[in-house]
Amino acid sequence: MDRMNTEPPPVGLRERKKRAMRARLSDIALRLALERGVSQVRIEDIASEADVSPRTFNNYFSSKEAAIVGGATIRAEDFCGILKKMPAELSLHDALRATAIELFTEEPDRDWIARARLIRSEPSLFAEAAKADRSIERTIATEIGHRTGNDPTSHFTPRLAAAVTIAAMHVAVEFWLDSGNVPLREIVGQIMAKFHVEDIAPAEDRKDYHLAPSDRGTP
Amino acid sequence: MDRMNTEPPPVGLRERKKRAMRARLSDIALRLALERGVSQVRIEDIASEADVSPRTFNNYFSSKEAAIVGGATIRAEDFCGILKKMPAELSLHDALRATAIELFTEEPDRDWIARARLIRSEPSLFAEAAKADRSIERTIATEIGHRTGNDPTSHFTPRLAAAVTIAAMHVAVEFWLDSGNVPLREIVGQIMAKFHVEDIAPAEDRKDYHLAPSDRGTP
DNA sequence: GCATTTATTTGCCGAACCAGCAAGATTGCT
DNA sequence: AGCAATCTTGCTGGTTCGGCAAATAAATGC
Numbered sequence: 078m079d080r081m082n083t084e085p086p087p088v089g090l091r092e093r094k095k096r097a098m099r100a101r102l103s104d105i106a107l108r109l110a111l112e113r114g115v116s117q118v119r120i121e122d123i124a125s126e127a128d129v130s131p132r133t134f135n136n137y138f139s140s141k142e143a144a145i146v147g148g149a150t151i152r153a154e155d156f157c158g159i160l161k162k163m164p165a166e167l168s169l170h171d172a173l174r175a176t177a178i179e180l181f182t183e184e185p186d187r188d189w190i191a192r193a194r195l196i197r198s199e200p201s202l203f204a205e206a207a208k209a210d211r212s213i214e215r216t217i218a219t220e221i222g223h224r225t226g227n228d229p230t231s232h233f234t235p236r237l238a239a240a241v242t243i244a245a246m247h248v249a250v251e252f253w254l255d256s257g258n259v260p261l262r263e264i265v266g267q268i269m270a271k272f273h274v275e276d277i278a279p280a281e282d283r284k285d286y287h288l289a290p291s292d293r294g295t296p
Numbered sequence: 297m298d299r300m301n302t303e304p305p306p307v308g309l310r311e312r313k314k315r316a317m318r319a320r321l322s323d324i325a326l327r328l329a330l331e332r333g334v335s336q337v338r339i340e341d342i343a344s345e346a347d348v349s350p351r352t353f354n355n356y357f358s359s360k361e362a363a364i365v366g367g368a369t370i371r372a373e374d375f376c377g378i379l380k381k382m383p384a385e386l387s388l389h390d391a392l393r394a395t396a397i398e399l400f401t402e403e404p405d406r407d408w409i410a411r412a413r414l415i416r417s418e419p420s421l422f423a424e425a426a427k428a429d430r431s432i433e434r435t436i437a438t439e440i441g442h443r444t445g446n447d448p449t450s451h452f453t454p455r456l457a458a459a460v461t462i463a464a465m466h467v468a469v470e471f472w473l474d475s476g477n478v479p480l481r482e483i484v485g486q487i488m489a490k491f492h493v494e495d496i497a498p499a500e501d502r503k504d505y506h507l508a509p510s511d512r513g514t515p
Numbered sequence: 516g517c518a519t520t521t522a523t524t525t526g527c528c529g530a531a532c533c534a535g536c537a538a539g540a541t542t543g544c545t
Numbered sequence: 546a547g548c549a550a551t552c553t554t555g556c557t558g559g560t561t562c563g564g565c566a567a568a569t570a571a572a573t574g575c
Contacts, residue, residue, distance in 0.1 A: 091542060091551075119531070130554050135533060200427050207426030208419050233471040233487060237464060241491055244463040245456060252452040268452060272460055274491040310522070310571060338560070349525050354562060 099137050099147070102127055104188075106144035111191055115145070115199050142205040146196060153213040156180055157220040169225055169276035173242050174269035180246075181262045194254055214239050225277050234277040241274055318356050318366070321346050325363035326411055334364070334418050361424040365415060372432040375399055376439040388444055388495035392461050393488035399465075400481045413473055433458050444496050453496040460493055 105126045109118045120141055124131040138144040159179050163172040185193070196202040214236075215229075222228055222235035229235040249265045256264070324345045328337045339360055343350040357363040378398050382391040404412070415421045433455075434448075441447055441454035448454040468484045475483070 094542090095552085120533090121531090132533095132554055132556090133552085136553075139533075141532095200430070203430060204423035204427045208423045211419070211422060230474075233467055233483075234490060236471065237467045237487055237490055240463040240467045241460045244459040248452055248456045248459045252455065255449075264452070268456055271453060271456055272491060272493040308572075313571095314523085339562090340560090351526070351562095352524055355524075358562075360561095 098127070098129075102129075102134060102137055103144050103147050106138075106141055107188065107192055107195070110141075110145050110195060110199075115141070115195070115201065140205070142201050145192070146202055146205045146209065152180075153216040156213075156217055160217075160220055160224065163224075169221070169238060170274050172224070173221075173238065173274070174266070177242065177246055177249075177269050178262050178266050181265050184261060190254070193250060197251060197254070210243060214243055217243070227277055232277060234275070238274045241272065242269075245269055245272065317346070317348070321348075321353060321356055322363050322366050323407075325357075325360055326407065326414070329360075329364050329414060329418075330410055334360070334414070334421065359424070361420050364411070365421055365424045365428060371399075372435040375432075375436055379436075379439055379443065384443075388440070388457060389493050391443070392440075392457065392493070393485070396461065396465055396468075396488050397481050397485050400484050403480060409473070412469060416470060416473070429462060433462055436462070446496055451496060453494070457493045460491065461488075464488055464491065 102123060106118065106123050109122055109126070118141055120134050121131050123141065123144065124134040127134070134144070138147060156176060160172060160176045163175055167175065196206050218229045218235045218239035221238050222232070225235065227235065245268050246265065249261070249268045252268075253259065253261045253264045321342060325337065325342050328341055328345070337360055339353050340350050342360065342363065343353040346353075353363070357366060375395060379391060379395045382394055386394065415425050437448045437454045437458035440457050441451070444454065446454065464487050465484065468480070468487045471487075472478065472480045472483045
């Protein structure tokens with residue numbers, strides 16, 4: 078009866094608790110890492126601050142590095158969401174540039190900045206972040222392929238566009254971290270204007286890599 | 297007197313043994329990982345095959361992942377060496393493209409291919425490789441800065457050029473691994489032609505931060 | 516040569532990581 | 546309230562990885 082509205086649509090209370098715990102562990106991990114340095118943080122420390130057992134921590138994250146980085150691992154959908162809304166008239170590169178800029182319209186908050194700096198200063202964190210980036214790149218490549226009407230499996234253009242875009246955003250963030258108080262979106266805009274990825278030319282399709290029908294068995 | 301030629305210039309016997317051991321451990325690690333899968337290889341296994349103690353393994357590599365990936369970590373100097381020799385008349389992008397192509401003139405051997413595949417299939421290895429790539433990227437960025445006559449610290453162009461070039465080479469390799477028997481250098485050439493990084497324009501130095509007069513015209 | 520210095524190998528150790536397992540506690544649904 | 550699904554937790558064992566110091570090997574000096 079009156080329960081109809083109270084239904085747990087995508088978010089049951091259980092799911093929310095789970096996400097909250099994940100976020101909390103991630104926050105604590107980040108804070109401790111900033112205070113003491115990554116190597117001086119033990120899983121036990123994080124767990125005890127969160128009032129859970131160390132074992133529980135490992136149910137959420139497979140390493141402290143994953144916890145520290147993990148909070149920032151939601152961007153791929155954002156990017157794709159924005160890209161999807163870009164008018165079809167735009168060239169691929171213009172669309173990507175606009176997307177990247179829009180992704181950073183609001184300036185990052187303190188935590189995001191601190192995390193970004195930390196990731197770039199600690200190789201173990203950088204490695205962890207790279208793992209995440211890999212799947213992000215694939216997601217974006219798929220979306221680009223969707224937009225340009227071809228499949229990342231048989232054409233490299235989507236993959237290339239995704240890879241260079243991500244690389245450019247990384248450079249932008251890194252440069253921004255080192256520079257003064259210029260808005261990040263400015264730098265992103267400038268950097269995305271400093272290079273150019275070609276949209277796929279329908280003519281030079283799969284002809285030049287004669288790998289069309291066969292191959293592509295096991296990657 | 298006659299000692300002048302016999303001096304141990306870069307290579308003492310000690311140094312050679314060291315490198316040989318490093319290479320041997322790396323080879324064994326790779327082979328075992330290919331045979332059993334990375335997670336089924338223990339440090340002890342590698343060490344015992346190499347007839348050294350496990351402790352010694354850790355003197356050479358800080359993890360088995362590092363050992364597996366480590367063999368392929370010499371490329372930066374190669375790239376820079378080739379880039380240095382590129383005629384100054386070439387635009388930056390042309391130079392980078394030519395460098396990338398030359399870097400892959402000889403087709404990779406079996407081991408290289410196997411390692412490349414493995415790295416791309418195992419996240420832990422991919423992460424390790426990413427760590428290495430980071431310093432490679434910096435080295436290349438410095439070299440590019442040297443060529444274009446500006447400092448990666450105060451300008452983002454060298455960093456951007458390095459980052460997108462590396463990203464492109466990765467895409468090329470990955471695509472090549474999945475595709476038939478097209479020469480790798482072909483794919484590298486095609487991919488490097490699908491995008492373009494601008495050489496730095498001496499005019500738009502650091503001034504244009506935060507004024508970006510509708511970005512320089514892109515044709 | 517032989518002694519000295521310098522670098523490497525090794526064993527021993529301990530702190531820490533991390534996943535499987537099964538019991539106990541929570542939550543969701545009816 | 547009762548039942549099923551899920552989450553938490555302690556326990557555990559295998560593994561990692563670096564510090565330390567003694568033994569061993571290589572390079573240097575005399």
